[in-house]
Amino acid sequence: MxxxxxxxxxxxxxxxxxxxxxxxxxxxxxxxxxxxxxxxxxxxxxxxxxxxxxxxxxxxxxxxxxxxxxxxxxxxxxxxxxxxxxxxxxxxxxxxxxxxxxxxxxxxxxxxxxxxxxxxxxxxxxxxxxxxxxxxxxxxxxxxxxxxxxxxxxxxxxxxxxxxxxxxxxxxxxxxxxxxxxxxxxxxxxxxxxxxxxVVKERVVLEAGVTLPTAPVVVGGGRGVGSAEGFAPLEELAELLGGRVGCSRAVTNNGWRPHSDQVGQTGTRIAPEIYIASGISGAIQHWVGAMGSKHILAVNIDPEANMVVKADWAVIGDLHQVIPAISAEIRRRWS
Amino acid sequence: MRILCCVKRVPAPGARINVTADGLAVDAAHLGFTTSPHEECGVEEAVQITERTGGEVTVLTLGPAEAAEQLRYAASVGAHHGVLIQTDGAAWDPERTARALTAAIEALEESGGPFDLILFGNESADSGGFQVGVRVCYSLGRPIVNGIKGIEINGSTLRARREIDGGFEVYELAMPAALGVKEGINLPRYPTMRGRLASKKLAITTMEIDAEAGGQALVRLHRPAETLSQTTILGHGPEAAPAVVDVLEELGVL
Known part of the structure; x- marks a missing residue:
């Protein structure tokens, strides 16, 4: 049995x-x-x-x-x-x-x-x-x-x-x-x-609604974002799409985002309909957390980056220009 | 407080992991080595606790002679003692590892007194057996909870936080106790120059402990079949935005 x-x-x-x-x-x-x-x-x-x-x-x-x-x-x-x-x-x-x-x-x-x-x-x-x-x-x-x-x-x-x-x-x-x-x-x-x-002594509920493991869309940022402030356009795009922002280990190691946003082997495994990975090279540590995504769109200046090679779609370019342009295009179509 | 941290030396892979010709190990010829990430955070947590409450941090590892590097790194960020159970470097199964660690901890407690807190990583980054800490603690008769991302010490008890979807659970343990910690519990510091110099003088205690092999045996490592995706380049720079939004519309996420 x-x-x-x-x-x-x-x-x-x-x-x-x-x-x-x-x-x-x-x-x-x-x-x-x-x-x-x-x-x-x-x-x-x-x-x-x-x-x-x-x-x-x-x-x-x-x-x-x-x-x-x-x-x-x-x-x-x-x-x-x-x-x-x-x-x-x-x-x-x-x-x-x-x-x-x-x-x-x-x-x-x-x-x-x-x-x-x-x-x-x-x-x-x-x-x-x-x-x-x-x-x-x-x-x-x-x-x-x-x-x-x-x-x-x-x-x-x-x-x-x-x-x-x-x-x-x-x-x-x-x-x-x-x-x-x-x-x-x-x-x-x-x-x-x-x-x-x-045995569990008490429980604390922190958030209701969309969490990183269950978000239908995740907008991820890596080292290429460059700073904590650099995530503002990613936040904006995630909000437009009803999703959440994720990040790589390099980002949490730099203190730009809390560890709860980290996608990877030692962070969260995500499984969204689409993962928009911007400025992320796609090291093993990160890929393991992202590979459950149904589709991946990479935004990167490096066409040889591991994340670009493994993605379904890619935009070659600077995320600081590309991400705001995507948000602007969504707003244009909605208006 | 006397705190013990168990750490594991693991390869530091970049974008790809290759396997040796015999299939028994990761090909580390072009890779560096590091402390398994959860355990690096365990060392940082232990150092922070002793900075607040006083006490000493001992770091224990099982591995080849080179694993002394990970003990020295721990010393460079504030650990006080390093203990190496030296092996020939071949992978040990989880039961064998747990038996050797248990014997080492019993010997260390015999000579130096009991550890109030033992920290393990939730799982090792490489083999990921998810059991060594649990096995050691059962043999020592000590409580352990895994998945911990927050520790608060109140006298002789500790409160430990574990993430669940949308919140966290709290466990309350009387010390001596043990925890399996996860990355995110803290942001490990970088060694200072003074720390690096001090770590060179760290006297490492070397132990030779063999232990009976367990029932799990490694046969061969291999890479999963790669699903070769044909990446469609939607364009270059911001001009690609309309093509991106077309994709989002197609997927129905807009």
Whole structure:
């Protein structure tokens, strides 16, 4: 059996959970096994809750769902989640445990792995279960945030603990949909109370509306922008397009923009309809964050720049002239 | 405060990463090396904390003899001690790395007293195993939370911030504790001339620790198939603006 750990935030299933199920369906088929799913913690009273998550898990191919609860699981906590996953794994003896390689997903599978004294392979893009006589799993996983791939093997006496790299698959429900929701079984894990020490203490909401990871348009600026003030025309264009401004690591290192605007391996992964990358050379560090964009338009004085070569469209020229001209042209067409 | 920062020496790639002929490493012949970015921020954070509250920062790394460069760099921006677990430079799997780091930390705490705070990078820039810090802390019986982009110390407890979509979560941990930090928690300083000179005199403690290999093994590195896009040049300079807006209209983002 393949056990998929469903990432949810206080009772609301996220895209990471659906991706894990979609990726897991293919893996379970290769294993010749059933896919089951586990929901850790009941979530907030106002949220849809475990039963709604179970139904959605069924739509995405899980044939049985376990709801795992304990007083400590009032909110997310990496140690409490990891201990829960380890205990459920001990109880159900799955052949493999899979979560999505999101920030939380990688963290809780690592917490479970060390408790089971088992290896864990993070951010796989393709997984092959052991063949007839071979005891090894083999997989392709990402290094350098996706700039490099690693063929790896996993040998383990117990279950394989795995995560699939974020956005390796687009989530999709099974077709045709199942005729009934999957059976749900409650498991009480009776966690040690001290694991509450790493449970979320409070939450602060900073902004509503379009955020960088979800913006339909991102106007990015790099070293070529030259200064903090130089971003004003990029802000203007982003506002006209209902998008957000992003930047490269060189920009945050110079203190021109906050790190929360940084697109890249150590910043935000964006996935807009179009990324307008201006004055950005396109180093690996930045490209990894930008490569999820559906389309890229580069503005650069250097026609050989990596970003220009990888873009769908490019304008060769000085961004300080080109970006304001684009805003002016939009205004002209609107008037 | 006694703070330990675990750092990793990684190649500093530019626009392209190449792989060695045997497929087991990044071809670093024409590349420099650097401290993995999250961990560079970990060192900066530790130095800032000790500047406010007093105390000492120890930096620990596992790698070839050359990884002493990363320890000296940390000293040049304010770290006080450097410890190198020296290897032959081949990649170690995450379990093996965690076992060696755990043994080193136990030895350092045995001789110098416990660390109040241990900082790891959220993940290394190269292999990105997302587990070494978690494994070490479980073995040490210490709490750890990853993804941290803000730390506030109040006496013997710390408040740590982790970004979520549209806001952040706060964790409150009693020390001794550990955190996996991310770039953006601060803007690391550049070394001063005085710092550079001081770092040359840093006495590095070298340890030789081997550890049992884990279950994950590297077979071969390779570059993903590149989707060769045919870039359409829309024009040169501001005169290209109408062609750009045509594209935006076509995509329906206007």
């Amino acid at each position: 393949l056990l998929v750990v469903l990432e949810h935030d206080r009772g609301t299933l996220g895209e990471a959970g659906r991706e894990a199920l979609t990726f897991g369906r293919t893996l379970a088929a290769k294993m010749g096994a059933e896919m089951h799913a586990a929901v850790i913690g009941a979530g907030a009273p106002e949220a849809a809750g475990p039963d709604a998550i179970a139904a959605e898990a069924g739509d995405h191919g899980a044939v049985r769902v376990y709801t795992v609860d304990d007083g400590v699981l009032s909110d997310f906590g990496p140690e409490a989640w990891g201990e829960s996953i380890a205990r459920v794994t001990g109880l159900l003896a799955p052949d493999a445990v899979l979560a999505c390689g999101s920030e939380r997903g990688n963290e809780v599978i690592a917490q479970a792995a060390v408790r089971l004294d088992a290896p864990m392979v993070a951010n796989c893009t393709d997984i092959t279960p052991p063949g007839g006589d071979g005891a090894e799993w083999s997989m392709i996983r990402v290094q350098w945030g996706g700039s490099l791939l690693e063929d790896a093997t996993l040998s383990t006496a117990g279950p394989a603990l795995l995560t699939c790299a974020l956005h390796t698959v687009a989530s999709s429900p099974v077709k045709p949909p199942p005729s009934a929701p999957p059976p749900v079984e409650a498991i009480d894990v009776d966690l040690p109370p001290e694991l509450a020490r790493t």
